[in-house]
Amino acid sequence: MSESHRRPFSLLPGKLLSGKSAEPSPGRLFWMDFFASPVATLSLVVLIVIVLAAVFAPLIAPQNPYDLSVLDIMDSRQPPGSESSTGMVFLLGSDGAGRDIFSAILYGMRTSLLVGISSGLLGMGMGVTIGLVAAYKGGRVETVIMRIVDLQLSFPTILIALILLSVVGKGVDKIILALVIAQWAYFARAVRAAALAEQRKEYVEAARVLRLSHARILFSHILPNCMPSLIVIGTLQTASAISLEATLSFLGVGLPPTEPSLGLLISNGFESMMSGRYWMSLFPGIALLIIIMAINLVGDQVRTVLNPKGRG
Numbered sequence: 001m002s003e004s005h006r007r008p009f010s011l012l013p014g015k016l017l018s019g020k021s022a023e024p025s026p027g028r029l030f031w032m033d034f035f036a037s038p039v040a041t042l043s044l045v046v047l048i049v050i051v052l053a054a055v056f057a058p059l060i061a062p063q064n065p066y067d068l069s070v071l072d073i074m075d076s077r078q079p080p081g082s083e084s085s086t087g088m089v090f091l092l093g094s095d096g097a098g099r100d101i102f103s104a105i106l107y108g109m110r111t112s113l114l115v116g117i118s119s120g121l122l123g124m125g126m127g128v129t130i131g132l133v134a135a136y137k138g139g140r141v142e143t144v145i146m147r148i149v150d151l152q153l154s155f156p157t158i159l160i161a162l163i164l165l166s167v168v169g170k171g172v173d174k175i176i177l178a179l180v181i182a183q184w185a186y187f188a189r190a191v192r193a194a195a196l197a198e199q200r201k202e203y204v205e206a207a208r209v210l211r212l213s214h215a216r217i218l219f220s221h222i223l224p225n226c227m228p229s230l231i232v233i234g235t236l237q238t239a240s241a242i243s244l245e246a247t248l249s250f251l252g253v254g255l256p257p258t259e260p261s262l263g264l265l266i267s268n269g270f271e272s273m274m275s276g277r278y279w280m281s282l283f284p285g286i287a288l289l290i291i292i293m294a295i296n297l298v299g300d301q302v303r304t305v306l307n308p309k310g311r312g
Contacts, residue, residue, distance in 0.1 A: 040301030127187025135195035235299030
């Protein structure tokens with residue numbers, strides 16, 4: 001065999017006989033590490049099922065629980081497995097208004113996910129912008145911004161949300177606004193810390209030497225390298241927002257009674273638990289717990305995978 005037809009060979013690990021690298025791409029490596037945890041994998045599957053069930057709730061739910069024309073007061077407080085006056089089976093029972101609990105949970109999950117994801121994304125956008133400016137400008141600008149962040153974080157999030165909702169009123173858009181204002185400081189503090197570490201690196205100095213605009217340096221160079229920590233915080237804050245929305249709705253200051261909400265379902269059935277009608281609060285509470293646990297477990301695994309020290 002001639003020298004020109006001889007295939008290159010490497011003894012280095014991760015190399016093919018052809019001499020090409022066999023190392024997986026960063027995205028594939030991320031998912032390989034993520035799926036290494038059976039608990040996280042199961043949580044992701046559960047979360048995907050929940051999202052699909054919430055999105056297609058009108059097609060899955062046997063009843064529109066917030067259409068007054070299909071409700072019958074004679075079907076109220078029926079135990080799980082009972083049959084309604086129209087022949088429909090209440091899989092998880094019915095509440096005091098004759099609504100099918102299973103259908104109400106599906107519609108309630110839509111609201112919970114909408115509030116959690118929307119407030120998380122908007123809060124991240126607001127907090128990231130403010131945190132990047134604080135880290136990049138430094139000096140008095142950073143001092144003023146971070147003192148505001150410290151002041152807000154010194155108050156409980158639920159207290160801030162309660163004060164805001166007492167001013168702006170009830171509604172999905174109102175509670176999203178309240179959660180954004182209550183949570184942006186977490187993102188601002190996290191991105192500031194990550195940006196301070198990044199802007200000391202050589203690629204930022206090179207961008208400044210090339211006289212790139214401040215906005216381009218911030219959002220095209222520094223921000224992408226801060227995304228791993230932001231993804232983790234965004235995931236956990238989404239679960240926190242869903243929990244906070246349910247708490248506010250349970251207290252009667254979140255969503256109006258005409259809006260589907262897991263917190264409202266738990267609140268409506270809470271008084272009946274002592275009389276043996278446990279299903280009106282129990283099943284919505286279990287659904288809320290599953291959503292929060294799934295998001296938190298997925299977020300914990302993402303943090304472990306993205307943290308180089310956690311790979312061990």
